[in-house]
Amino acid sequence: MLIIDSQAVKNTCNAGVNSKGYCFYKATNGIKRHLTIDILGFPFFTHCTRANVSDDAGLLEMLTLNINYFKSKPVNIPKLTILLDHGYHVDYLIEQLEQVYPQIMTKIRFERATKPSKQQKAAQGKSGFVPTVARWVIERSNAWMERCKILVKNFERTLSNATAKLNLCFIRLMLKRLAASS
Numbered sequence: 001m002l003i004i005d006s007q008a009v010k011n012t013c014n015a016g017v018n019s020k021g022y023c024f025y026k027a028t029n030g031i032k033r034h035l036t037i038d039i040l041g042f043p044f045f046t047h048c049t050r051a052n053v054s055d056d057a058g059l060l061e062m063l064t065l066n067i068n069y070f071k072s073k074p075v076n077i078p079k080l081t082i083l084l085d086h087g088y089h090v091d092y093l094i095e096q097l098e099q100v101y102p103q104i105m106t107k108i109r110f111e112r113a114t115k116p117s118k119q120q121k122a123a124q125g126k127s128g129f130v131p132t133v134a135r136w137v138i139e140r141s142n143a144w145m146e147r148c149k150i151l152v153k154n155f156e157r158t159l160s161n162a163t164a165k166l167n168l169c170f171i172r173l174m175l176k177r178l179a180a181s182s
Contacts, residue, residue: 003083003138007033016157021050034058041141043170048162077111
């Protein structure tokens with residue numbers, strides 16, 4: 001299972017002009033980090049875009065850049081489940097991905113995370129943010145990124161540098177986990 005989400009991050013004054021964009025949905029002037037993680041919270045794919053790029057378009061860019069991963073997967077194994085939140089439009093994603101790689105839907109399937117209603121929250125005696133099945137894992141990964149001070153805001157002049165900093169943060173995190181277990 002893979003879990004996908006995006007995060008808008010504010011730019012600093014020294015960020016490059018090509019990496020600036022305004023996300024109306026999150027009211028942020030900066031970049032958007034698109035993150036695909038596994039069930040443990042470790043990165044599978046990462047991609048940075050300008051903040052004005054929609055979640056769907058950013059996801060399509062990220063998956064298109066990594067389409068060889070899906071092409072190399074055998075067809076005879078179970079489909080890879082990709083868990084999305086309600087900000088993504090599954091029908092549009094399927095249509096666009098099939099134009100890039102027609103057999104992709106034989107290898108993956110999209111699933112929307114369940115979102116508890118206000119009545120369900122009230123029945124459980126909860127209010128506000130209630131973690132949903134497996135979605136909390138990506139929120140935890142976003143929190144891990146926030147522990148790297150360099151990722152709190154976007155200081156990078158290019159989007160490729162921002163993606164590299166994101167990858168370096170996760171490499172550092174995974175190395176610390178490996179060192180602690182041995």
